[in-house]
Amino acid sequence: MTEAHSEAVVTGPWSGGGSPYAIGHKKLGMWLFILSDVMTFTALLMAYSYSRISNPDWPAHVFPIFPAIIFSTTMTVVLLASSLTMVMAVAAAHRKDRGSAVKWLLATMAGGLIFCVLHVMEWFHLIEEGVRPFTNPWGSPLFGAAFFGITGLHMTHVLCGVIYLGIVAFGYGTSRFKDEDVEVSGLYWHFVDLVWMFVFPMIYLMSVKY
Amino acid sequence: MDAHEEMAASYGTHHGGSNKLYMTVWFSLVGLTLAEVYLAYLHFDPVAMLLMLIGLSILKAGLIVAYFMHLRFEKLGLVLTLVPATIFCIGMMTVIFPDSVRLMHVRLMH
Numbered sequence: 001m002t003e004a005h006s007e008a009v010v011t012g013p014w015s016g017g018g019s020p021y022a023i024g025h026k027k028l029g030m031w032l033f034i035l036s037d038v039m040t041f042t043a044l045l046m047a048y049s050y051s052r053i054s055n056p057d058w059p060a061h062v063f064p065i066f067p068a069i070i071f072s073t074t075m076t077v078v079l080l081a082s083s084l085t086m087v088m089a090v091a092a093a094h095r096k097d098r099g100s101a102v103k104w105l106l107a108t109m110a111g112g113l114i115f116c117v118l119h120v121m122e123w124f125h126l127i128e129e130g131v132r133p134f135t136n137p138w139g140s141p142l143f144g145a146a147f148f149g150i151t152g153l154h155m156t157h158v159l160c161g162v163i164y165l166g167i168v169a170f171g172y173g174t175s176r177f178k179d180e181d182v183e184v185s186g187l188y189w190h191f192v193d194l195v196w197m198f199v200f201p202m203i204y205l206m207s208v209k210y
Numbered sequence: 211m212d213a214h215e216e217m218a219a220s221y222g223t224h225h226g227g228s229n230k231l232y233m234t235v236w237f238s239l240v241g242l243t244l245a246e247v248y249l250a251y252l253h254f255d256p257v258a259m260l261l262m263l264i265g266l267s268i269l270k271a272g273l274i275v276a277y278f279m280h281l282r283f284e285k286l287g288l289v290l291t292l293v294p295a296t297i298f299c300i301g302m303m304t305v306i307f308p309d310s311v312r313l314m315h316v317r318l319m320h
Contacts, residue, residue, distance in 0.1 A: 020285075020287055021285055031288070038296055046306065050306055053313075056314055084236045086278075
């Protein structure tokens with residue numbers, strides 16, 4: 001083996017000499033976390049679908065156009081808008097424009113908080129109608145557990161995301177964090193948005209006619 | 211600048227999108243969402259409705275992952291590590307569904 005060849009092996013990306021994925025370890029760590037969280041939400045949505053199919057008395061037509069569908073559609077658009085502001089924050093961080101990046105991060109946090117407020121209002125409406133985690137007036141008691149469990153875990157992710165973005169905005173604004181930290185927090189925020197893209201049709205829209 | 215910072219500077223913050231592209235993706239996502247809401251008020255077989263809604267959701271998820279999460283602009287090695295494994299694991303979870311249909315028939319008979 002020649003010396004040049006030996007060096008090429010040691011420094012080759014698949015030999016530990018570099019990054020095979022060409023990304024920093026924080027970003028790779030976030031991608032792996034997202035993968036594990038995809039499994040969590042997939043398992044929950046699969047369990048929801050299993051329960052719904054296997055229970056003939058599953059509550060039907062539970063989400064009227066107002067407030068449920070209007071609210072959940074508005075929540076979806078708000079969450080999508082917050083994803084766009086997050087994209088702008090990452091782009092500003094890439095340009096090293098710390099002031100703009102922090103403003104876009106704050107706008108993203110505002111979107112997350114609006115989503116949570118609308119969601120809590122919608123929860124209270126269902127609670128007023130008698131829906132609880134282990135009982136409801138319409139049929140299978142699993143409905144309440146599945147609804148509050150899945151949407152509650154998602155809302156927890158949104159709230160954690162708002163806190164996370166607040167820390168990143170403060171750290172990036174005071175030059176303690178780097179551009180990559182904004183991008184990594186963006187991955188988390190887009191994932192939260194992505195999960196809702198499945199929760200919304202499976203839980204809300206599939207209960208409009210059936 | 212340490213090794214990690216150098217890598218982040220050279221790789222971690224690389225982008226391939228423009229504002230115009232991101233706005234196009236965003237309007238597509240909003241349009242697909244409104245299409246889903248419209249579909250929900252049409253009369254279809256529940257299985258057909260579920261397949262259409264999930265199909266549109268997968269399309270939306272693909273747009274978010276590819277453009278907002280920049281996976282479209284990452285190395286192919288990362289894409290090949292993340293995407294097939296995720297699809298495989300999600301696919302494995304669907305094996306429970308025939309049992310839910312069996313259970314539904316059992317419960318309807320009693």
